[in-house]
Amino acid sequence: MTDIPLDTMAGTVARPRRDIGLKARYAAERRFRIYGVIAISVGLAFLAIMLITIVAKGYTAFWQTTVTLPITFDEKVIDPSGKRATDSSVLIKANYPKLAENALVTKLGIDPANKPMMLKLKGFLSEGARVQLRDIVTADPSVIGTTRDVNILAAANLDSAFKGQIDLSVDEGRRKVSNQQIDWMNKLRADGVMDEHFNTGLFSYGASSRPETSGMGVAIIGSFYMMIIVLLLALPIGVAASIYLEEFAKKNRFTDLIEVNINNLAAVPSIVFGLLGLAVFINFLGMPRSAAFVGGLVLTLMTLPTIIIATRAALAAVPPSIRSAALGLGASKMQMVFQHILPLAAPGILTGTIIGLARALGETAPLLLIGMVAFVADYPATPFDPATALPVQIYLWSNEAERAFVERMSGAIIVLLIFLMAMNITAIVLRRRFERRW
Amino acid sequence: MSSLLVLAIVIAIGVVAFVIGRQRAAAQDTGKVKPHSRAHYHGWWAFLLAVLPAVLLLAVWDIGSSFYLDRHIHAALPERTVDSKVASEALDASLVKSLAKGLRRLDAGTPLPATFAELQPLLIAKGVALASDTQDYMIPIAVDANSVQDRLGLFGAVVTFALSVAGAFYALRQIAPRARARNNVERLMLWGLLAASTIAILTTVGIVLSMLFQTITFFESVSPMSFFFGTVWDPRFAAAGSGGSQGQFGLIPLLAGTLYIAAVALVVAVPVGLMSAVYMSEYASRSVRSVVKPALELLAGIPTIVYGIFAVVTLGPFLRDLSAALTGGSPFIQGQSIFTAGLVMGVMLIPVVSSLSDDIITAVPRAMRDGSLGLGATRSETIKRVILPAALPGIVGAILLTASRAIGETMIVVLAAGVAANLTANPFEAMTTITVKIVNQLTGDLEFNSPQTLVAFALGLTLFALTLVMNIVALYIVRKYREQYE
Numbered sequence: 001m002t003d004i005p006l007d008t009m010a011g012t013v014a015r016p017r018r019d020i021g022l023k024a025r026y027a028a029e030r031r032f033r034i035y036g037v038i039a040i041s042v043g044l045a046f047l048a049i050m051l052i053t054i055v056a057k058g059y060t061a062f063w064q065t066t067v068t069l070p071i072t073f074d075e076k077v078i079d080p081s082g083k084r085a086t087d088s089s090v091l092i093k094a095n096y097p098k099l100a101e102n103a104l105v106t107k108l109g110i111d112p113a114n115k116p117m118m119l120k121l122k123g124f125l126s127e128g129a130r131v132q133l134r135d136i137v138t139a140d141p142s143v144i145g146t147t148r149d150v151n152i153l154a155a156a157n158l159d160s161a162f163k164g165q166i167d168l169s170v171d172e173g174r175r176k177v178s179n180q181q182i183d184w185m186n187k188l189r190a191d192g193v194m195d196e197h198f199n200t201g202l203f204s205y206g207a208s209s210r211p212e213t214s215g216m217g218v219a220i221i222g223s224f225y226m227m228i229i230v231l232l233l234a235l236p237i238g239v240a241a242s243i244y245l246e247e248f249a250k251k252n253r254f255t256d257l258i259e260v261n262i263n264n265l266a267a268v269p270s271i272v273f274g275l276l277g278l279a280v281f282i283n284f285l286g287m288p289r290s291a292a293f294v295g296g297l298v299l300t301l302m303t304l305p306t307i308i309i310a311t312r313a314a315l316a317a318v319p320p321s322i323r324s325a326a327l328g329l330g331a332s333k334m335q336m337v338f339q340h341i342l343p344l345a346a347p348g349i350l351t352g353t354i355i356g357l358a359r360a361l362g363e364t365a366p367l368l369l370i371g372m373v374a375f376v377a378d379y380p381a382t383p384f385d386p387a388t389a390l391p392v393q394i395y396l397w398s399n400e401a402e403r404a405f406v407e408r409m410s411g412a413i414i415v416l417l418i419f420l421m422a423m424n425i426t427a428i429v430l431r432r433r434f435e436r437r438w
Numbered sequence: 439m440s441s442l443l444v445l446a447i448v449i450a451i452g453v454v455a456f457v458i459g460r461q462r463a464a465a466q467d468t469g470k471v472k473p474h475s476r477a478h479y480h481g482w483w484a485f486l487l488a489v490l491p492a493v494l495l496l497a498v499w500d501i502g503s504s505f506y507l508d509r510h511i512h513a514a515l516p517e518r519t520v521d522s523k524v525a526s527e528a529l530d531a532s533l534v535k536s537l538a539k540g541l542r543r544l545d546a547g548t549p550l551p552a553t554f555a556e557l558q559p560l561l562i563a564k565g566v567a568l569a570s571d572t573q574d575y576m577i578p579i580a581v582d583a584n585s586v587q588d589r590l591g592l593f594g595a596v597v598t599f600a601l602s603v604a605g606a607f608y609a610l611r612q613i614a615p616r617a618r619a620r621n622n623v624e625r626l627m628l629w630g631l632l633a634a635s636t637i638a639i640l641t642t643v644g645i646v647l648s649m650l651f652q653t654i655t656f657f658e659s660v661s662p663m664s665f666f667f668g669t670v671w672d673p674r675f676a677a678a679g680s681g682g683s684q685g686q687f688g689l690i691p692l693l694a695g696t697l698y699i700a701a702v703a704l705v706v707a708v709p710v711g712l713m714s715a716v717y718m719s720e721y722a723s724r725s726v727r728s729v730v731k732p733a734l735e736l737l738a739g740i741p742t743i744v745y746g747i748f749a750v751v752t753l754g755p756f757l758r759d760l761s762a763a764l765t766g767g768s769p770f771i772q773g774q775s776i777f778t779a780g781l782v783m784g785v786m787l788i789p790v791v792s793s794l795s796d797d798i799i800t801a802v803p804r805a806m807r808d809g810s811l812g813l814g815a816t817r818s819e820t821i822k823r824v825i826l827p828a829a830l831p832g833i834v835g836a837i838l839l840t841a842s843r844a845i846g847e848t849m850i851v852v853l854a855a856g857v858a859a860n861l862t863a864n865p866f867e868a869m870t871t872i873t874v875k876i877v878n879q880l881t882g883d884l885e886f887n888s889p890q891t892l893v894a895f896a897l898g899l900t901l902f903a904l905t906l907v908m909n910i911v912a913l914y915i916v917r918k919y920r921e922q923y924e
Binding site for chain 2: 358
């Protein structure tokens, strides 16, 4: 095979060129390039599919169906025996769901004597109505005897039906919402009473066995505490350790050992840090289980190597001329490091810290071992109270079977990813902006 | 007096010492003698001398007094007899301690009832809930323990304050124009920096020791042979009267599952990651690079729980239905399977492989590349015949690092791999891993000293040892290779 056809070379002595297989080689070149494109597309396609499915499943979690009902705070229901002046527990134990049910019955015009109809009404409103109405009454007992409009959460199944997520063509017995309930729902929708609102509960509620009243409030606070603890501990310790290793340590066995150690710790599986936390912090030192403080300590140990490695790279990138200049002007070594090197290395340190924090925020496995999977309904007042974390809350919801929990879980993933992306983008922007080439 | 309050007061003393020290040093600087250190170093030295010894003493005193209090309570408890109502002496002591803590919440001057039955409502009114097996005889012990604790705390606080003030005075008296305050402060700072860098070592020591102790306890009830070479994993919880049967703790099925899933993950991640690194460093234009690189970094920034959820909620059911459609009946891929877990883990590892090999490929000197291209090789030939062979040791190191990540990965396998400890060669069935079992054995309310929970530490130690060896070898290879061209 030749590259130049012989007949165009009329008149010259046809010297056949050596066959070096150019065509095959160029084909191989093209193939190789295509493999590369395929490899990158596989990664990006997976990223896209994953994000799209999560967003598609989860964006509806940010809306919640409520029913606006004129609730009559009937004294006969709340306090039938008239003892609330003397016994404060009456207002707490009262049958509040009954109030909501009565309002709904009036609204829909159902005969309260019709037992089967009343039974179908049971699962229409959320059990959360109890807490909601109780809070109104205990905050202001003078509402008793009056009527006011209250937005009451619809039950999770009705919420799904309202959002059109339940296939109504399925046989009635095999779905969780009856035809009667759908009729009521459509009636209330036509009246403009039943509507979707932004789901603030998703961000404020704690753990609950009912999807519509469960949220990630506790998890957000727990994660916040842990991030603060990691920042307060890992950043100073990490920077101090890096300064020692990079600027002061003499090259000897001991510093070598520390170096190898740090590199190794960076690659130790995160679950091992959880075992460490369980054995040392909880069993040996007797710290409380499920507490954000212990979680923070474990994540600190896990994040330290990341911060140390980033900080050392940032310190090493500051050119020796700066050091010599500072020392030459009479600064002590300590002054040179803290007044000249450290400020110049700060952007690099910050970037490493943010990336470390982002990793800590998304970490789940070690937190499972120190008991942060507990069912926590109340806000943790201090880092020593039981709490959960955002990724752990996602894990907990993933164990629930109900559809509405899956929706909430995907919503929580979206929130977590937004946090993480904000952190990572900040890190990338910082790096681009302050990166200095010497 | 609570330790936190004492600490705050000590720091306040330190701040006062700092201000006085700085002022004194500044006042002495009259321009006749050149001062050795600037004024604020004198202030810091006074602060450090006022705070550090006092805080150290406070910490030692606190730990010591809590030990003393323990001994005191144990000594005061009645002799244990057969008909003791509380199960163990340790429980006895802990009940006394929580009772003592609860008594502190009562208003001062409340007459103390003699029996717990009368005391309990008082405590509940203050929001203190105590175990109902608290006994009457514990009340005087708790009262006594509280008074001992008060006395110890007061004494400790007084000594701490004295030490703090003494330190401040000592430092303030030293202030003179030629006093070397800066050197003193800097020496202490250096010690601080050294202490910070030893934390890494302490962490490793902590990991090894904590797991080692639990593992040794575990091997007292289960023989190492049956753990390391057992082929059955069945950690039955010994039911009452089952004759002490503890189930079997065979590592082999878990290890096999771990390695199998990691292998599937590597089969996905290594070619894809390597090829994208090659493409990015050798072919991609600037603009493509600036878009694709951050996107791949984004893939690395997604937490593993999200991958796990994706595997179990979307990919697993999809593959199951797909396989059912292919065979036209029963699915041959289970919802949770080695394949699903390995595939998703592989995608998670793509950015790891690609960023590690990117560094290694760009470290190959320009001259080698140019030499090959200059001799007429195409780019892909240069990559295949020159760059990759030159980068091979580094790439092997990178793959080892990636493999250790795959072995230690937890959340993906917890969600997507299943919990049944099978030994199977079929990648479409469920298998479980070491990390899954660690999580399984340690979540939930379990008694801590049973082999069922202790086995988690034995598994953890195995995992740690496995990844440690891989990391050391990998880091050694990577480092050695890097030095070749530098």
